[in-house]
Amino acid sequence: MSQTVQITDVSAFMARHLADVFDTMLSMKAVLMPKAELPSFGERVSGSAGFGGEKVTGAVYLHLSEPFAKRVAAAMLGLSPEEITGESEVNDVVGEAANMLTGGLKSWLCDAGSECAVSTPAIIRGTSFAIEPMPNVEREWLVFECGQDRFVVEVHLKFN
């Protein structure tokens, strides 16, 4: 079945899964904005986790503006944003969210016949950086809106 999985199928799954993660863990409604332009961030917090197996490799990146990442961290921990005082709490929450997104995708790929394993999450912070995929890797950006904020899920995928 893995040969019939397309990046568009993955994107459709990720759109549903992200909404579920935000609703369940944050009580926040995240809506996919089809064909929306990529938002420009100031300081950005990006969580990522990779996955790999014989048939498939890839990664999921969750890009949030720093202020929104702080609100997400507060929501997940049941605190007010003012109570989030350190970068480490925000990093850990964004990393965990990336882990949940990637774990869900991994399960979906495994059930579709593409066994793979997931890496532990990583965090990148900065104001100006770009993530370039390796050659022959398909990439899809999904822009979501959550209240006044827009954020991005980036999926890299390569079938071997």
Place this chain on the structure above:
Amino acid sequence: MATKILSVDDSRTIRLIVGKAFRPYEVQLFEASNGEEGLAAAAREKPDLIILDVTMPVMDGVTMLTKLKENAELKGIPVIMLTAESGRDNVLQIAKIGVRDYLVKPFKEDQLIEKAGRIVTLQKKPAA
């Protein structure tokens, strides 16, 4: 006497959420950030329940669970696996080793309390 629960997860976020979920109850919560620390904490504290993540550095949850079940003193401690991976094979693998239940991330705190409450006594703290 408070119910002793051990939360083993490399994510501080998840350990905080687990702690928040059990805060209204007479629970003594212990924490470990990987399977190796989790095994040591289990041997030291003899918890009534372990809530165990699957993917962790140093020693993952499946390895910790396997070692736990090989230890005569610890094998009876019930384990709820907490996993971001809900795939059939993943669930079958951990079920074979012997878990009482599992919970897939994302999860609501109520779901964790419901599953834990089926295994151990959760007594509400008296109102302050």
